Amino acid sequence: TAVYLAMRTSKIKRVINLDGGFFGPRSKTTNSADYHLEKFTVPLLHIVTENTFNEDDQHQFKALTNPITRVKIKVEKFLHHDFTVWGRVVAVGLKMRGEEVEEINKIFSVVNELMLGFIIEKPFPGNNQMLEIERFN
Numbered sequence: 001t002a003v004y005l006a007m008r009t010s011k012i013k014r015v016i017n018l019d020g021g022f023f024g025p026r027s028k029t030t031n032s033a034d035y036h037l038e039k040f041t042v043p044l045l046h047i048v049t050e051n052t053f054n055e056d057d058q059h060q061f062k063a064l065t066n067p068i069t070r071v072k073i074k075v076e077k078f079l080h081h082d083f084t085v086w087g088r089v090v091a092v093g094l095k096m097r098g099e100e101v102e103e104i105n106k107i108f109s110v111v112n113e114l115m116l117g118f119i120i121e122k123p124f125p126g127n128n129q130m131l132e133i134e135r136f137n
Helices: 002-006 050-055 058-062 085-093 100-119
Strands: 015-018 044-049 068-073 131-136
Touching: 002 015, 015 100, 044 050, 044 100, 050 068, 068 100, 085 100
Parallel strands: 015 044, 044 068
Antiparallel strands: 068 131
């Protein structure tokens, strides 16, 4: 929704796309009458897991001309649903992720810090064992 709003109004100043999806073929974003990449000019923080990174439609993604920071979570155990409420319930509440919960919580903490930093325009850290950060446009 925020991406489409940013294509329609200048009131949206920054967009965070948490765990991809928007640029994947299943989302069918290009079918929307509101899809106008030339109007999407605001900075984008695009956070993806390994599997959603591989699902992104690279044609759509490379057509963007706005400033983009892509953060790829390199920990293969971290799945796209770990961002959701259900993923949190499974990981923490139901303890179905075992030893992975500590690592998942650490990734959550780092990603939340990156999102807050993006909003207040704080410089990004460099790559590390968990994250690959790429800036372009």
